Amino acid sequence: MLSVGVKENESQIKDIFNKYDFGNNIEIKEEKIDDRFFLTFHSKGGKEDFYSIISLFISEIIIEYYLKEIILRDVFMKCNNFSKDEKIEIVQIAYKNLCNENEFIKEKELIFKEVNDYISINDLLIVDGFVSFRLKSMDKIINEIIKKSIDEFSAVKEYREFINILQYFIDIQEPKIDLINVVILDDEYKLYDKENNLIDNDFFSDIISELSDDGINEDDIFISSIITIAPQRLIIHVNEENKDKEIVDILQSVFIDKVKFCKGCNLCNIKVPLNKEK
Template identity: 40%
Template sequence: MNLLIIGFKENLEKIIEILNKQLYFFEREKIHIDKEIEKIGDINFVIYFIRDEKCVKYKNIKNIFNYYIAEAITDIVIDVYQEKIIDRLIYEKCYYLDSEDKKIIKSRVIDYLNRNEYVLQEGIMPQISKKAKILKTVMDFLEENDMLIIDGLISFRLKFFTELIEEALEKNIEDFFVEKEYREFIRVLQYFVELQESKVDLVNIIFKSDGTYQLFDKKMNLIDNDIFQELAEEISESEMNYDDLLISSLITIAPKKIIIHTEKSIQDREIIKVIKSVFQNKVSVCPGCRLCLKEKDNKIKIEKEK
C-alpha cells in the first residue's frame, strides 16, 4: 500500500528526525511503516508505504497516517522553513546592513513570530493560530494527493505564512532603525552634557498630573524661569514642544544631580526615560517626599472639584 511521497530541499537529517518523532504512534501500535529515501537533483524524497497490509489492524490507516504526517509537516514548516524564509528575506531586503545588524533583526523577527501566534482570517473564527492554519492546509492537500513537495506547498498553498514573516520583518526593520536613531539622539545629548559646565548642584523636577513640570534647587526654591527665557521663546518659533524645552533646560544648566518627583503611574513617560538615559547615574527617582505628596494632594483636589 502506497501512503505518501514527501519531497523537500532543506536539512534532510532534521526533517527525518521530525517525521520519525510524529510517526512514533505506529511503532507503539506495532504497525510497520516502510520507508525509502531517494535524492533526485537537489530534492530529497521520502517514500512511505506498507509492504504487508495483512498486519494492519486499522481499516482507515491512510487517514490516520495523513493526520500524523500533517502534524510533522506543520512542525517542519515552522521549525525548519520559517528560519530559511527569514534568512532569504533578510538577504533580499537588508543587503545594506552588516552581519551583526542582520543577526539582531533575525533574532527579533523570530521572537516576534513566537509571541504572535495568531493570524487574522475571514469567516466564523476571526483569529486562528498559524500552526492550526498550516495543519488544516496540509490535511486538505493530503486528502487529494499522494505526493507533497514541501517547498511547493509553502510557495503556493501557504502564501499567508511567507506574508506573515515578511510583515514581521518589515515591522522589526522599522523598529530597529527607530531605536538606532533614538540611541544616536541620546549619544548626542550625552555629548552636550559632557561639554557643559554645571551651573547648579541639584535640580528637583516635579512632574505634574497635567503634563507640566517645575524645577527646584537643592533648597527647594523654585528655579527662576528667566534662566530659560530664550529657550522658551524658541517654542513659538520652532516645533520644539514642552518636553524638548525641559531637556534643553537641563542640558543648559547641566546639574550634578537630578531628583525626579512623580507618581508611579507616570514614571514610564518617555521624557523621564530620556532624562535617565542622558544623565544616567546623575538621576534618581524620589521614593516619596513632601513635594510628591503635595502634587498628589493637588491632583485629588482638582478631581474633587470636577
C-alpha cells in the same frame, strides 16, 4: 488519517510536538523514512478539532524552522543598506516578534489557514515541499515581517541617536547647578533646586524662545530645559503609575549614573497641591 513529514532534526520537532495536547481522540504513529521524520495522525473523533490542532502544530513547525531560516537568508541577501550587525539585530527583532503571540497575528493566521485548507483535502503533507511550493502567501508574509522588523529597528536606531546627541550636549556643557529635583505629576512636570524651591520657567526662556513651535511638544521643551541646566545630579520624583513614561526613560538614558529615584521626601508630600497649581 494524515501523515506529516519533516526534514528537520527529529528531536527538535518532538520538542514542539510535546507542547501539544492532542487528546484521546487522536492516535499518533512515529516513523523515520530515509531523511524524513513522519508523524501519522488518526482521528477517532470530530474532524474539525482534528484539523485545527494539527494545523496549529504544522504552523509552528513552519514558523520555527522554515520562516526563521528564510527571514535570515532574505535579510542578509536583500537588505544591502544595513551593516552586518544591523542585519543581525533586524533578524533578532523578527525572531522575537514571531515568538510573541501578539505580534504578526495576521501573518500567522494566513499560514494556519493555508495549512488547514491543504490537510482538509490531502492525507500527506511534506512540510519543506509545502513551504516551497504550496504556501502561496509565503513571500507576502516574509516581506511583511521583514518590513515591520526594519521599521522597529529604525525606530530603535533613531532613539539611540537621539540619546547620543543629548549625552553629547551634557558632556560639552559645564554644570550650571549641583542638583535638580524633577517632579512628574501625570502630564505636568516641575523642577526644583536642592532647597526644594521651584525653578521658574523664565529660567529657560532663552532656549525655549529659539525653538520652533512646529514639532516641539512639552516633553521636548522640558528635556531641553534640563539639558540647558546640565545638573551634576538629578533626582526624579515619580509615582509607580508614571514610572514607565518615555520622558523618565530618556532622562535615565541621558544622565545615567547621575540619576536617582526618590523613595519619599517632603517634596513628594506636596505633589497633590502642585497638581492643583494653575
